[in-house]
Amino acid sequence: MTDTRYRPEDQIGAVASNTVPIRDLGVIGDRRSAAVLDRMGRILWYCPCRFDGPSLFAGLLDPKGGEWRIEMAGAEAGPRRYIDGSGMLETTLTSVDGNLLLCDWMTSGPQAPTGVLVREISTAPAPVRIVLDPRPGYGRRRPNIKVEADTVTIEGMALHGSHRLKAEGDSVVMSLPEGEAGWMALSDGPLSRPERAKIDNWRGHTLGHWEELDAALDYTGVFAEEIAASLRAIRLCTHEESGATVAAVTTSLPEVPGGTRNWDYRYVWLRDAGMIVSALLRLFGRDREGEAYLRFICRGSGSSDRYPMAVFTDLDGETAPRETELPLEGWRGARPVRVGNGAADQLQLDAYANVVLAAKLLYREGSAEGLAHWDVVQDICDFLCANWAEPDHGIWEETPPRHYVSGKVVAACALESAAEYGSAAEAAQWRRVAAEIRDWITAHGLTSEGAYAVYPGVEEVDVTAALFPVWNFCDADTPEMRATMTALERDWSPDGLLYHRRLECADGHDEGVFLAAGFWVAQYWVMRGDLERAQAIIKAGIAQANDLGLLSEEANPRSGAMLGNIPQAFAHAGLIGAVFDLNTALEARAAETQERQDEVGSNG
Structure with a gap:
């Protein structure tokens, strides 16, 4: 039987998280805090709630510091852009099977909830795994992860996804089958599970806030x-x-x-x-x-x-x-x-x-x-x-x-x-x-x-x-x-x-x-x-x-x-x-x- 599990070397453009060129970094934010991504769509730095707070992901400074990555065999970094002048970042991953588009953003504006980091994934041209490796306190602690029904809590933060979330050791994984689109949302506090229509509503309000x-x-x-x-x-x-x-x-x-x-x-x-x-x-x-x-x-x-x-x-x-x-x-x-x-x-x-x-x-x-x-x-x-x-x-x-x-x-x-x-x-x-x-x-x-x-x-x-x-x-x-x-x-x-x-x-x-x-x-x-x-x-x-x-x-x-x-x-x-x-x-x-x-x- 062929082993089809993802291996890091399968992702052609991936390098050790703390060796990513600074030129390859992008930033999203909600004007409270910010997350830093590389060209492969990995979130390598994120401090929930505030810029100067302890990080949840510090992979930018240590390969064991935590990250939130997209795994797709044969993926390479493609073009990226901010959407319509906003702080919402669209990243393209290319592969022989087709392109995968990521849209990463943080909710903003008075009509959207506070402190939600959203990752939207386009229709997958091949199987995709989204892996969240949290390492709280600047990478110094193992995370407290709990799976309850359709919600995963990480250090009191709520994580939801379009597909089933699984805890694998100190990581949380969502698998996205070929031909399906999906999303994940990480809130810096309690949050009830949103439906896709709610995510779209937040997206519109966030774009509107940047336009304003x-x-x-x-x-x-x-x-x-x-x-x-x-x-x-x-x-x-x-x-x-x-x-x-x-x-x-x-x-x-x-x-x-x-x-x-x-x-x-x-x-x-x-x-x-x-x-x-x-x-x-x-x-x-x-x-x-x-x-x-x-x-x-x-x-x-x-x-x-x-x-x-x-x-x-x-x-x-x-x-x-x-x-x-x-x-x-x-x-x-x-x-x-x-x-x-x-x-x-x-x-x-x-x-x-x-x-x-x-x-x-x-x-x-x-x-x-x-x-x-x-x-x-x-x-x-x-x-x-x-x-x-x-x-x-x-x-x-x-x-x-x-x-x-x-x-x-x-x-x-x-x-x-x-x-x-x-x-x-x-x-x-x-x-x-x-x-x-x-x-x-x-x-x-x-x-x-x-x-x-x-x-x-x-x-x-x-x-x-x-x-x-x-x-x-x-x-x-x-x-x-x-x-x-x-x-x-x-x-x-x-x-x-x-x-x-x-x-x-x-x-x-x-x-x-x-x-x-x-x-x-x-x-x-x-x-x-x-x-x-x-x-x-x-x-x-x-x-x-x-x-x-x-x-x-x-x-x-x-x-x-x-x-x-x-x-x-x-x-x-x-x-x-x-x-x-x-x-x-x-x-x-x-x-x-x-x-x-x-x-x-x-x-x-």
Whole structure:
């Protein structure tokens, strides 16, 4: 008798779960949490209920960490896409027998239940097994699985399927015969068995919810598809209830292959506020999502005993958990695997200053709440006045602390911005301190070449300086900025289009290029009026995205490999900002050209 049981080697495209290229990862979510899939439709990372909670599947970081896979002999990865601008992902598996389509999504919107992960499987061209291997608590525990009538419970979570579910050891299996379609639904709490019509109803409401989010988007300029993809990525990182946006939905995907720079990015950083709020405001004008994000950030006031607030928080606005290491193998052996983050109580001047800049953007657009959170802005400005001269850990959260020039630059810009809205006494004080900071930078913050130094006494520059004109610290064509950009291209750009960051505790050249940085440089060249150069830099950054338009933190442009956690909200916000600035400048140039042509025509 022929043995027709599935064997892992039968699935041609399958590789060990923790060796899947980061470029192959896709993300679905319900704006509470997210699940990460590879091109074979395996769910390799999922934290029920919330982004920063313990995982149920951690196969991305350990082959024994748990996964939810589709088994079909001879299957290979085919094309995939997000459906109609939503966060619902369709994946095609190909085989000699025909194609299998998977549609993976998480219920969203007020008319759908909360916390249900749905997997829809098209008519099977050959026998298919869907295998759920849960490993709760970041893969550290065996699951508690119970089979009761037509429901399987896993750690209190309800699992239903179109066909009979069977427990096989620590796994749950559903077999789908050839010629039949099916579905599975995993709820993060109790759930009665849904019928197919109910699944279809949830699907419609979920699509409708994503369509409603996009209803206000009316952007038709250059890179419109990339703008839409980046907006989706930011929303997949956004916790809708609180307004918080996490830096990424994953932890411990390394910045250096096989290295130790592996961090947990499932938290909310203050410094991201300015760029993300700016991106949303540019797309939508006065934006409720941007306002919600700032509201969440300011709610964290009091989350630190030493500073106005912790430099990053969890989804509740509380101090993020201390950093701990997990006994997992790591992505391609990169260890340690970390949860929590040890930088929560660092002094980072730029983080606080970016909250003020984000508030200024909302005030300028006309916040629905007037000068919303002005008391928090006042506290931050007073804190900056009292502490700007202290060494801090900088934008890259380095140790030991230094007098990072970029932190002092953005502190001065924040004080000057807030002065536009403060009382006469506040404005005078904040402008006086900003002037002191500017004098200090002039005296201590330049290299021997006249470029902006990383900190006094070093001859190196960092790509954050490209933001100085964007922050309104200086004009883009000052001698100092010209010298800085010359040094950046010489020392930190492999091709004049993508940029490494300069690190104190490591060699930034050992990492990939930092993707947000290229978009910052593009904004600089827009301000210099070199729109062709800006457009080339943006194209180079976009080329580092995967087929779903997702950007990780870093990339190796020579090999095409992605590095770091994904999707990186910071990078996507940088893309939106750079593209929007470029498009505005292109439209202005076209209008000027048309005006000159009209003048010539009228004179003729």
